[in-house]
Amino acid sequence: MTELDTHLEQVGGLKSARRGLFRLGAAGALAAGFGRAVRAESGLPAQDWGSGIGAAVADVTYGMPPKDESDMQRRLVPWLTGDQTSSISFTPLQYQTGIITPSGVFFERYHNGMVQANKRDTRLMIHGLVDRPLIFTFEDILRMPSETHVHFLECAANGGMEWRGAQLNSLQYTHGMVACAEWVGVKLSTLLEQTGLKKEGKWLLAEGSDGSHLTRSIPIEKALDDCMVVYGQNGESLRHEQGYPIRLIVPGWQGNMNVKWLRRLKIGDKPWFTHEETSKYTELRADGKAYGFTWPIYAKSVITFPCPEMHVKGPGVYEVRGFAWSGLGKIKQVDVSFDGGVNYTRARLDGPVQPKCFTRFTCEWRWDGKPALLQSRAIDETGFVQPTIAELRAMRGSNGVYNNNSIQTWEVKADGSVNNVQLA
Ligand SMILES: Nc1nc2c(c(=O)[nH]1)N[C@H]1C(S)=C(S)[C@@H](COP(=O)(O)O)O[C@H]1N2
Ligand SMILES: [Mo]
Numbered sequence: 001m002t003e004l005d006t007h008l009e010q011v012g013g014l015k016s017a018r019r020g021l022f023r024l025g026a027a028g029a030l031a032a033g034f035g036r037a038v039r040a041e042s043g044l045p046a047q048d049w050g051s052g053i054g055a056a057v058a059d060v061t062y063g064m065p066p067k068d069e070s071d072m073q074r075r076l077v078p079w080l081t082g083d084q085t086s087s088i089s090f091t092p093l094q095y096q097t098g099i100i101t102p103s104g105v106f107f108e109r110y111h112n113g114m115v116q117a118n119k120r121d122t123r124l125m126i127h128g129l130v131d132r133p134l135i136f137t138f139e140d141i142l143r144m145p146s147e148t149h150v151h152f153l154e155c156a157a158n159g160g161m162e163w164r165g166a167q168l169n170s171l172q173y174t175h176g177m178v179a180c181a182e183w184v185g186v187k188l189s190t191l192l193e194q195t196g197l198k199k200e201g202k203w204l205l206a207e208g209s210d211g212s213h214l215t216r217s218i219p220i221e222k223a224l225d226d227c228m229v230v231y232g233q234n235g236e237s238l239r240h241e242q243g244y245p246i247r248l249i250v251p252g253w254q255g256n257m258n259v260k261w262l263r264r265l266k267i268g269d270k271p272w273f274t275h276e277e278t279s280k281y282t283e284l285r286a287d288g289k290a291y292g293f294t295w296p297i298y299a300k301s302v303i304t305f306p307c308p309e310m311h312v313k314g315p316g317v318y319e320v321r322g323f324a325w326s327g328l329g330k331i332k333q334v335d336v337s338f339d340g341g342v343n344y345t346r347a348r349l350d351g352p353v354q355p356k357c358f359t360r361f362t363c364e365w366r367w368d369g370k371p372a373l374l375q376s377r378a379i380d381e382t383g384f385v386q387p388t389i390a391e392l393r394a395m396r397g398s399n400g401v402y403n404n405n406s407i408q409t410w411e412v413k414a415d416g417s418v419n420n421v422q423l424a
Contacts, residue, residue, distance in 0.1 A: 034317045071095060074105050077173055080161070085113035086212075088155065090176025093302070093323070094309040099150065099358035101179035103234045108241045109155050109177070109255065111212035117261045119245045124191075124229065128205075128267035131196030138245055141229060144186045149228065150357045152325045154178035154297050155255040156281050159404035162389070166422045171307035174408065174420055178325070180358035181242075183249050184232025189224045191265075201267040205274075206248050209263035216257045217271035218250060222295070226251045226356075229262060252327030252356035253295040254402075256281045286397030297327035299386045300405040301334055301361070301378035312416040315369035320347075323358045326380035331359040333379040338365060340373030340409060340423050341388065347376065355381075372412040373423070389422050 065072060074089040081087040091107040108114065119138040127133035158177035161167045168174055188204075197220070204223045208214045218227065228249045231238060238244040243260025250257040256276055271277070271293070282290040301324035306312045324331045330353050335344035350360040361376065378386045389406040411419040 034319065036316075069095070072102075072105055074107060075172055075176075077161075077168070086111050088157075088177060090172045091179045092172050093176055093178075093304050094171045094307050096304065096323075099180050099323070099360055100234060101181055103181070103236070103239050103242070106179040106181060106233075106239070106242060107155070107177055110210075111214055112210055114240055115210040115261055116240050117209060117244060122209075122245050124246065124262060124265070126191060126195045126265045126267070129198040129201035129269065130192070130267050131198065132194070134195050136191070138231070141186055141191075141246060142231065144190055146184055146186055147228065148182060148184045148232075149226075149249075149251065150180065150182045150354055151249060151251045152178055152180040152297075152356065152358050153249075153255050153258055154300075154325070154327075156297070156402040159406070160401040162404060162406075162422070163393075163398045163400050166420045169308045169420045171302065171304060171309055175302045177255070180323075180325070181233050182235070183228060183230040185228045185230030185246070185249070188227040188229060188248075188265075191229060192224065192267075197267060200269045203268045203271050205264075205266040205268060205272050206257070206259040206262065207264040207266075208243075208259045209261040214256075214259055214276060215272065215274045216259060216276055217274065217293075218257060219271075220267070222250065222253070250295075252297055252329075254281055254297065257295065281402055283396065283403050284400035286395070288399075294403060295327075297325070298403070298405045299326040299328070299331070299378040299380040299384045300324070301331075301376040301386060302408045303336070303374055303376050303410055306374065306412060306416075306418045307410055308418045308420055311418055312367060312412060314416065315367050318365045318367055320363045320365045320374065322347075322361055322376050324349075324361055324376070324378040325356070325358050326378065326382075326384065327356055328384060329355045329381045331361075331378055332381045332383075334359075334361040334363075335377045335379075336361075336363040336365075337375040337377070338372050341375050341377075341407070344377065367412070369414060371414055373421070374410040374412060375407050377407050390424065 072092050072095040076089045088109045089107055091101055092105055122138045124136045155177035202220050204218045204220055206216055229246055230249050231246050233242055246262045247260040248258055248262050283294050284290050301322055303320055303322040305321040312318055320336055324334045334347040336347045337344045345363055347361040347363040350362055353359050386407055392406045409421050409423055411421045
């Protein structure tokens with residue numbers, strides 16, 4: 001018996017550990033259909049990197065991805081915005097393997113460029129209808145009780161170019177204004193406990209310290225529910241791109257409300273109707289009027305393999321992969337179609353399934369080599385079903401920009417290439 005066996009026997013885990021091994025064997029047999037592995041009789045020649053000494057550890061380094069992974073970059077659409085300081089870059093979702101978006105490729109959205117704020121001069125003022133208006137330093141915020149949550153963040157303009165028809169033959173450009181990260185910080189309710197709230201305080205205004213002084217109104221129920229002032233992102237401090245040193249996280253609601261380089265929170269008795277929540281970031285209807293506030297991101301999903309950047313190579317068995325998310329809570333179900341939405345197969349949810357967070361889904365696909373139309377449809381725990389683009393257009397016309405959560409169709413051609421298409 002090895003030391004591990006003895007330990008497992010003591011804690012009563014030996015049997016299940018052994019069962020685990022057998023289960024692995026069974027999964028291996030099932031997976032055989034996927035591979036094109038060759039028989040091992042021929043032997044495995046040594047690889048050239050294995051014959052010498054590897055690189056030494058170095059002092060004071062920050063690791064970078066392997067050279068071969070250099071396609072994993074944020075990209076922009078040059079014609080989309082008039083200049084690059086009020087612009088956006090897109091997350092390379094086609095290369096994202098798990099639910100966490102690496103901080104270096106988290107999409108960026110600036111209304112007036114990226115500013116390099118610092119911890120020393122950062123101040124957060126909370127005032128308005130509070131009992132004790134207060135100004136917090138970064139140190140003050142860091143000392144307070146903290147929490148960790150994994151949440152997606154999506155610009156309401158994600159997919160905004162696709163309202164009038166399929167435009168861009170790229171997953172990065174059709175869906176890359178979204179990303180998901182682990183955030184660490186202080187709940188807004190913890191901060192507001194210190195200032196106290198007057199009874200008439202029903203709304204909160206959040207303002208950024210960058211030149212755009214971006215401001216948004218948030219109902220106090222949401223502010224007290226799950227909003228956070230965060231300083232941690234994926235195990236380190238926020239990046240400048242994401243609002244270093246502090247930003248607001250408004251879980252599941254429009255990216256625009258997640259104010260970066262946070263500076264001021266004002267409590268009031270009514271919303272402020274700033275231009276970011278009236279002329280922008282509202283939902284246009286077919287009649288040209290816009291709905292009032294629509295804050296949450298509704299259930300949405302997209303297949304990340306195959307996609308225009310990730311082709312299939314010949315008939316055979318594939319694992320279709322993707323992400324689903326909802327601003328209303330957890331993802332309950334994802335269905336995948338191979339025939340443009342006529343038939344659907346239930347996908348496997350690759351847990352943990354967390355609220356207002358990317359959920360990874362996978363679905364086995366036996367491709368016969370004929371043209372196919374791949375789709376995924378998300379359903380969240382509130383029962384919200386991701387709509388088709390035709391259903392969305394019937395409700396809202398096709399002149400809008402925001403809140404396009406429609407089902408994406410990828411056309412797989414006989415040669416294995418993949419195109420962004422829309423079905424009437
Ligand atoms: N202060 C400030 N906050 C901001 C913005 C900004 O330009 N300035 N852009 C907003 C918009 S429109 C979006 S979609 C998100 C994007 O967050 P990210 O750049 O971390 O991806 O930040 C929001 N918060
Ligand atoms: Mo945005």
